[in-house]
Amino acid sequence: MATLSSFLPVGANAAYAGITGALGRRMDPYQGFNFLIEIEGLVTGGFSQVSGLESEIEVEEYREGGENRYVHQLPGPTSYPSRLILQQGLTDIDSLWNWYNATSQGIIWRKNGTIMLLDRQQIPAMYWNFKQALPVKWTGPEFDASSDEVVFETIELVHKGITKPILSQALSGSRGAAKLAGKLS
Numbered sequence: 449m450a451t452l453s454s455f456l457p458v459g460a461n462a463a464y465a466g467i468t469g470a471l472g473r474r475m476d477p478y479q480g481f482n483f484l485i486e487i488e489g490l491v492t493g494g495f496s497q498v499s500g501l502e503s504e505i506e507v508e509e510y511r512e513g514g515e516n517r518y519v520h521q522l523p524g525p526t527s528y529p530s531r532l533i534l535q536q537g538l539t540d541i542d543s544l545w546n547w548y549n550a551t552s553q554g555i556i557w558r559k560n561g562t563i564m565l566l567d568r569q570q571i572p573a574m575y576w577n578f579k580q581a582l583p584v585k586w587t588g589p590e591f592d593a594s595s596d597e598v599v600f601e602t603i604e605l606v607h608k609g610i611t612k613p614i615l616s617q618a619l620s621g622s623r624g625a626a627k628l629a630g631k632l633s
Contacts, residue, residue: 478565478573485534487561487581490543492536496600498563500530501576503610531585532578532605537598538589544603548583558582574616581605 485495506524536544550557558580567573584606589599 478567482566482568482570484564484566484572485561486564488559490547490559492541492543495534495536497535498532500532500604501563501610502528502530504529526609528607528610532581532607533602534605535600535602538601544583544601545586548586548603551583556582572619574612574619576616577611577613578605578607578609579611580608582607 483495483498485492485498503526505526508522508524510520510522512520534544547557547559559582560577560579561581562575562577564572564575582605583603585602585604587602587604589601591599
């Protein structure tokens with residue numbers, strides 16, 4: 449007896465898996481500890497944490513006269529509600545402090561940057577660009593004589609947008625296909 453599902457078209461994921469023979473193969477997600485940050489012209493060392501990689505499309509509600517069953521939800525402008533917060537272990541490299549300090553004295557240098565997610569072999573798998581960033585908050589280390597832990601500094605950046613370039617998307621797509629081909633051979 450034929451069911452309704454036997455007449456429905458195969459989903460894109462299932463079709464891809466069927467064509468490539470990947471059905472049952474796992475594509476593991478990337479690990480969050482494996483990343484690099486490049487900020488135009490700044491030597492900064494390695495970062496231990498990044499947060500605030502966020503974008504949101506504002507929704508405008510529109511009530512249509514005579515139609516009381518629902519409210520239209522129309523896409524509005526894109527906003528970036530969070531600051532990028534970058535944390536790194538404190539070293540002798542003062543480039544983040546110097547950038548923040550210059551900004552606090554009215555010397556404004558907006559900088560572009562890139563957050564790169566790396567795969568297990570330390571090769572960039574995908575990346576996001578942020579543009580015209582400006583440091584607006586710096587937090588220094590907390591000291592505790594009873595601890596032997598690394599001390600951190602944090603910088604918060606406002607920016608004028610985040611993008612995930614087509615090249616980044618192609619890079620992640622081609623890496624997935626290459627990994628799959630390696631497993632199939």
